[in-house]
Amino acid sequence: MTFLSGRNLGKSYFTSKGLWHKEEIRAVYDVSLDLDLENARGAGSRSGNTGLVGESGSGKSTLARLISRLEKPTTGSLRFKDEAIGDLPEKMLLPFRRQVQVIFQDAAASLNPRHTVEKILSEPLRNFFPGMKRKERLERITEIMGQVGLSPDHFERFPHEFSGGQKRRLAIARAVIINPDLLICDEVTSGLDVSLQGQLLNLFLELGDRFGVHYLLVSHDLPAVRYLCRRVLVMYAGRIVEDFPAAEMAASIHPYTRALLESEPSLDGSFSPRFLPGEPPDPSAYPTGCPFHPRCSEKKAVCSEQAPIFKKVADNHGTACHLT
Amino acid sequence: MKEGRCLALIGESGAGKSITALSLLRIVPPPGKITGGEVILDNRDLLKLGKEEMRLVRGEELALVFQDSLSTFNPVRTVGGHICETINAHRRLPNGQAKEMALEKMADLGLPAGRVFRSFPFQLSGGMRQRAALAMALCLHPRILITDEATTSLDVTLQAQVLHYLKKHLEDCCMSILFITHDLAAAAAVADQVAVIYAGRIVEKGQLKKVFKQPLHPYTQALLRSHPSFCPGTLKPIQGSPPDLALLPEGCSFYPRCPEAAGICLSRVPEMLEVDSGRQVACHLVKSAILTKGEIAAS
Numbered sequence: 001m002t003f004l005s006g007r008n009l010g011k012s013y014f015t016s017k018g019l020w021h022k023e024e025i026r027a028v029y030d031v032s033l034d035l036d037l038e039n040a041r042g043a044g045s046r047s048g049n050t051g052l053v054g055e056s057g058s059g060k061s062t063l064a065r066l067i068s069r070l071e072k073p074t075t076g077s078l079r080f081k082d083e084a085i086g087d088l089p090e091k092m093l094l095p096f097r098r099q100v101q102v103i104f105q106d107a108a109a110s111l112n113p114r115h116t117v118e119k120i121l122s123e124p125l126r127n128f129f130p131g132m133k134r135k136e137r138l139e140r141i142t143e144i145m146g147q148v149g150l151s152p153d154h155f156e157r158f159p160h161e162f163s164g165g166q167k168r169r170l171a172i173a174r175a176v177i178i179n180p181d182l183l184i185c186d187e188v189t190s191g192l193d194v195s196l197q198g199q200l201l202n203l204f205l206e207l208g209d210r211f212g213v214h215y216l217l218v219s220h221d222l223p224a225v226r227y228l229c230r231r232v233l234v235m236y237a238g239r240i241v242e243d244f245p246a247a248e249m250a251a252s253i254h255p256y257t258r259a260l261l262e263s264e265p266s267l268d269g270s271f272s273p274r275f276l277p278g279e280p281p282d283p284s285a286y287p288t289g290c291p292f293h294p295r296c297s298e299k300k301a302v303c304s305e306q307a308p309i310f311k312k313v314a315d316n317h318g319t320a321c322h323l324t
Numbered sequence: 325m326k327e328g329r330c331l332a333l334i335g336e337s338g339a340g341k342s343i344t345a346l347s348l349l350r351i352v353p354p355p356g357k358i359t360g361g362e363v364i365l366d367n368r369d370l371l372k373l374g375k376e377e378m379r380l381v382r383g384e385e386l387a388l389v390f391q392d393s394l395s396t397f398n399p400v401r402t403v404g405g406h407i408c409e410t411i412n413a414h415r416r417l418p419n420g421q422a423k424e425m426a427l428e429k430m431a432d433l434g435l436p437a438g439r440v441f442r443s444f445p446f447q448l449s450g451g452m453r454q455r456a457a458l459a460m461a462l463c464l465h466p467r468i469l470i471t472d473e474a475t476t477s478l479d480v481t482l483q484a485q486v487l488h489y490l491k492k493h494l495e496d497c498c499m500s501i502l503f504i505t506h507d508l509a510a511a512a513a514v515a516d517q518v519a520v521i522y523a524g525r526i527v528e529k530g531q532l533k534k535v536f537k538q539p540l541h542p543y544t545q546a547l548l549r550s551h552p553s554f555c556p557g558t559l560k561p562i563q564g565s566p567p568d569l570a571l572l573p574e575g576c577s578f579y580p581r582c583p584e585a586a587g588i589c590l591s592r593v594p595e596m597l598e599v600d601s602g603r604q605v606a607c608h609l610v611k612s613a614i615l616t617k618g619e620i621a622a623s
């Protein structure tokens with residue numbers, strides 16, 4: 001039984017261009033993925049953590065919103081423990097929401113400025129455990145605040161009384177307080193100082209060990225993904241182009257993944273001026289064939305005519321590229 | 325800063341990186357004020373220049389690129405208009421020559437010059453806009469370019485692009501760059517010198533390779549231990565957060581977070597100490613370590 005699996009997921013947005021003409025923006029299309037958490041149990045602290053990387057505009061966040069069912073997929077099916085949830089109304093999603101939680105990049109904006117910490121943290125408990133007594137709730141809140149590194153005396157405070165790092169911790173506390181199995185983190189470490197980033201990454205690991213939370217880290221920060229995750233999914237132009245183990249970054253096949261890895265500044269100062277030419281494609285008009293071919297240095301004739309199919313090249317390694 | 329070199333200024337947010345950049349250009353927003361010190365460029369103290377003289381220095385000799393390229397540009401004017409305005413504010417050029425200069429600079433930075441020149445800022449992608457901002461800063465061939473977190477909000481691939489062009493310019497034009505960032509990896513990619521700033525003071529300075537390989541100040545050490553690329557195995561990030569600048573602790577401002585803080589750190593502010601040629605550290609512990617080493621050598 002796969003924890004969460006998507007088949008041929010797609011999400012399109014429509015914008016009107018003029019009175020009669022509508023333009024389709026395909027943010028995500030034809031994405032199939034499995035997040036298997038059962039096999040990951042007991043196989044080390046980082047296993048089961050998946051990183052989702054790609055440039056901005058590649059559809060990472062849309063995919064995260066699809067599999068957390070914040071958006072309904074336009075095409076394809078989404079199954080949670082063998083139950084189709086792609087079309088379920090919000091009320092029926094309660095068991096799913098209890099196990100899959102999301103944290104957003106802008107933690108400050110996701111906290112209600114008029115609610116105290118107690119209210120913010122007790123809301124998920126009230127939602128998912130209606131039978132819980134106030135005293136039990138308070139105990140749980142005190143416990144979780146200690147675990148994410150907030151002082152439990154700050155019960156009565158409002159979000160604006162915390163620093164940026166503390167607000168993120170608060171958002172994390174709110175997500176893990178109901179003990180979910182999967183936590184989807186959308187760019188949670190971007191735009192933070194190194195010291196804060198390190199603190200958060202370690203907190204994620206610690207919570208993973210203690211509560212068995214697994215992460216889907218949506219990020220463009222490769223070092224962070226490498227640190228936290230065992231599996232990496234690479235997205236380009238709304239599709240997953242490569243799926244490979246994080247420990248074997250060097251074994252990546254897809255030219256885009258390799259370009260992404262080469263773009264990362266090297267630490268010894270010998271920065272090679274190899275970077276990807278051109279711009280990411282326009283999601284309303286993807287190039288024909290492989291969407292990466294205009295920027296690819298190894299393209300062949302077939303690349304501009306036919307879209308490559310996602311193939312497995314090894315047990316835990318798959319890619320969508322004609323060159324394999 | 326030396327000619328043709330790149331100095332990286334790294335530190336956490338709130339450490340005073342951006343204010344340093346703004347002070348060099350004398351554009352600190354009120355109620356901020358430059359209360360002391362001097363900014364020497366070619367034996368001239370920029371703080372003593374008149375308003376008009378300073379205006380000529382900005383853009384012509386010192387240029388600044390900000391993090392947010394969208395608010396750098398006026399949304400109702402074209403990118404080309406901005407660049408020509410910068411050129412015309414400094415030089416009296418015959419018709420069309422400013423445009424030529426702008427196009428040339430944009431092509432240098434790998435932009436499709438003709439299209440970008442006519443575009444409005446919002447029509448460009450983030451990476452192109454940042455390069456257009458760079459073109460605006462570089463169009464008068466400034467002596468020193470200051471980039472304030474210019475690559476921070478960009479994707480890895482776009483960041484690599486911008487870093488590549490910065491590095492190319494550094495080599496071709498004999499210009500100096502002050503590269504302000506909190507991204508240690510980006511700093512390592514372009515800079516050859518580094519200064520680490522904490523709570524408004526520079527605590528360590530020296531050749532980048534040496535500093536990153538063997539950091540002396542406990543803060544630099546902790547900073548490097550917080551980054552997954554520099555620290556194999558489990559991260560050991562700095563605990564706590566940067567101090568409130570209004571309530572700086574007495575003594576060394578890092579001691580509340582310092583794992584090795586000793587008695588003297590609480591009471592006296594450490595002064596800059598030259599450890600090696602060009603390598604400076606402001607830390608009591610490093611100083612006492614060197615002194616004991618010297619005593620052993622003497623005896």
